[in-house]
Amino acid sequence: MAHLAAAGWWTESQVALGLWQALVVCVLALAVAALGSWSRLELGRETAVALVRGLGQMTAVGLVLVWLLRGEAWWSAPALLLMCAAAAHMAHGRLRPKRSAAGAARGSGTAPAAPPFSYAICLRAIATGSAVVIAAMSLCGVIAIKATALVPLGSMIIANSMNTCTQVLERFASDLRLNSGRVEAALALGASGRQAAQPYARNAIGSALIPSLNSLRSLGIVWIPGFAAGMLLAGSEPVYTAIYQFVVIAMIYAASGLTALVAAWEFERVALAGERLAMR
Amino acid sequence: MYTFVGMPENATLLRAEGLRREVAGRELVREASFTLRSGEVVAVTGPSGAGKSTLLRLLNRLDEPAGGAVWLQGRDTREIEVRELRRRVGLVMQGANLFPGSVAENVGYGPSLMKTAPAGRWRDEAEQPGEAVGLVEDLLATVGLAGYAERDVAGLSGGEAQRVSLARTLANHPQVLLLDEPTSSLDEAAKRVVEEALRAAMAKVEGACLLVTHDAAQAARLAHRTLKMQDGVLRDSVLCGEAERGSR
Numbered sequence: 001m002a003h004l005a006a007a008g009w010w011t012e013s014q015v016a017l018g019l020w021q022a023l024v025v026c027v028l029a030l031a032v033a034a035l036g037s038w039s040r041l042e043l044g045r046e047t048a049v050a051l052v053r054g055l056g057q058m059t060a061v062g063l064v065l066v067w068l069l070r071g072e073a074w075w076s077a078p079a080l081l082l083m084c085a086a087a088a089h090m091a092h093g094r095l096r097p098k099r100s101a102a103g104a105a106r107g108s109g110t111a112p113a114a115p116p117f118s119y120a121i122c123l124r125a126i127a128t129g130s131a132v133v134i135a136a137m138s139l140c141g142v143i144a145i146k147a148t149a150l151v152p153l154g155s156m157i158i159a160n161s162m163n164t165c166t167q168v169l170e171r172f173a174s175d176l177r178l179n180s181g182r183v184e185a186a187l188a189l190g191a192s193g194r195q196a197a198q199p200y201a202r203n204a205i206g207s208a209l210i211p212s213l214n215s216l217r218s219l220g221i222v223w224i225p226g227f228a229a230g231m232l233l234a235g236s237e238p239v240y241t242a243i244y245q246f247v248v249i250a251m252i253y254a255a256s257g258l259t260a261l262v263a264a265w266e267f268e269r270v271a272l273a274g275e276r277l278a279m280r
Numbered sequence: 281m282y283t284f285v286g287m288p289e290n291a292t293l294l295r296a297e298g299l300r301r302e303v304a305g306r307e308l309v310r311e312a313s314f315t316l317r318s319g320e321v322v323a324v325t326g327p328s329g330a331g332k333s334t335l336l337r338l339l340n341r342l343d344e345p346a347g348g349a350v351w352l353q354g355r356d357t358r359e360i361e362v363r364e365l366r367r368r369v370g371l372v373m374q375g376a377n378l379f380p381g382s383v384a385e386n387v388g389y390g391p392s393l394m395k396t397a398p399a400g401r402w403r404d405e406a407e408q409p410g411e412a413v414g415l416v417e418d419l420l421a422t423v424g425l426a427g428y429a430e431r432d433v434a435g436l437s438g439g440e441a442q443r444v445s446l447a448r449t450l451a452n453h454p455q456v457l458l459l460d461e462p463t464s465s466l467d468e469a470a471k472r473v474v475e476e477a478l479r480a481a482m483a484k485v486e487g488a489c490l491l492v493t494h495d496a497a498q499a500a501r502l503a504h505r506t507l508k509m510q511d512g513v514l515r516d517s518v519l520c521g522e523a524e525r526g527s528r
Contacts, residue, residue, distance in 0.1 A: 181373065181375050181377040182377045182378075182379060184342060184373070184377070185373060185377035185378075185379075185445075186379070186389070187342060187366065188340060188342060188366055188370070188371040188373070188449075189366065189367070189370075189389055189390040189393065189448065189449070189452060190363045190364070190366045190367040190390055190393050190394070190452060191363070191389075191393050192363060195393060274344070274362070275362050275363060276341075276342060276343070276344070
């Protein structure tokens with residue numbers, strides 16, 4: 001009888017429902033990846049790994065949250081620092097040249113040097129952007145100083161900063177490489193590294209901030225963030241919930257902007273160290 | 281033929297001693313030593329991959345040498361602030377590499393950096409009204425592009441773009457003009473036009489010119505003396521025909 005009761009719990013529990021929903025959406029995402037393979041996008045393996053990893057991570061996070069959200073507010077600090085470190089690792093992993101490409105570059109002898117991305121650049125950019133916004137907003141009372149607010153809001157800010165960091169560095173490095181002749185022409189005319197790279201840094205920052213800016217612009221018209229649903233379910237007043245959505249998206253935009261600036265500044269410092277282009 | 285102004289003839293302007301450049305274990309330039317005297321046009325010839333362009337990049341420190349040193353008017357170039365050095369040792373690259381915008385904005389780029397203003401605003405901020413416009417027009421006339429100031433660089437031919445690139449370098453008033461295969465990507469007609477612009481530019485430079493070319497005939501037409509380079513090694517110089525005859 002006991003095992004039947006357990007089976008009943010399992011089939012009726014929210015965990016089972018969640019896993020079923022996850023399975024359905026995974027099938028859909030894999031179908032999209034398979035569609036991409038027709039266009040030789042080769043997304044299948046990467047998508048499958050990302051889906052399994054994402055589900056595993058979120059399940060683990062759910063288990064950790066049960067413990068974390070019942071704890072003291074200061075527990076949020078090491079949790080957010082850990083998130084920043086992990087975000088920097090992922091951003092760096094995404095930017096690092098693939099092993100085969102690096103091998104080919106070494107073998108050819110004339111291939112341009114790989115962009116000097118580093119974990120430290122990603123960590124400084126993501127941590128600065130996120131920490132400044134989270135700290136300032138907490139001190140001003142916009143984010144309540146308790147784990148239930150700091151951890152979920154902080155994670156949203158860090159995740160968006162990670163995306164911005166990746167986009168800025170990828171675009172900036174690619175533009176510098178494509179325009180290496182112009183960059184070197186500017187340097188040869190007496191420009192500093194910053195002056196020579198300025199147009200490309202500006203483009204990279206502008207492009208990376210387009211998604212955040214679009215979110216801010218289209219708020220309430222094109223989309224209503226999922227975060228609102230949670231607040232409404234928790235009994236929050238609808239107008240306040242709507243305004244707080246704006247606050248959250250604006251915080252994300254501010255953190256992304258700061259991350260973009262720091263990432264571009266740090267990368268330019270390394271890529272044009274000594275007023276020379278490191279990647280030709 | 282052409283004369284230089286501002287420096288006493290035959291004074292040593294630039295001296296390189298034992299220059300070396302190594303990339304990924306491969307020696308691109310080996311123990312290169314030479315002297316460039318004021319008033320001289322020296323050509324460096326040799327096959328592709330001989331290390332000619334790399335040698336030029338070592339002179340204005342776009343690349344850092346693995347060994348050796350360069351002296352400009354007796355001063356070690358490592359002691360000269362790199363941005364100042366690059367203004368004094370101007371480089372015209374193989375490709376024009378023009379910045380998006382007008383011809384005038386490109387020509388004014390170097391001077392605008394010194395005024396710490398964007399190139400587009402440089403002409404409005406010249407000390408004397410019309411001073412900067414006059415300089416741009418003067419330089420464009422030198423390279424045979426009078427009246428081109430307001431044109432968009434996107435519409436220029438290869439030869440015109442290369443002449444704008446030359447005028448852009450001249451705008452910094454370099455003491456040494458480094459020319460890296462400036463006509464290699466041009467057809468024969470455009471090459472002749474650019475060569476004419478080069479002659480005019482060389483006469484305008486208050487110092488000396490170092491021309492890298494794989495075209496021995498061009499070296500003979502433009503230079504006083506030729507240095508030959510092969511596998512990163514710089515050979516002894518030989519006097520050139522036409523320029524040498526012209527200077528007599």
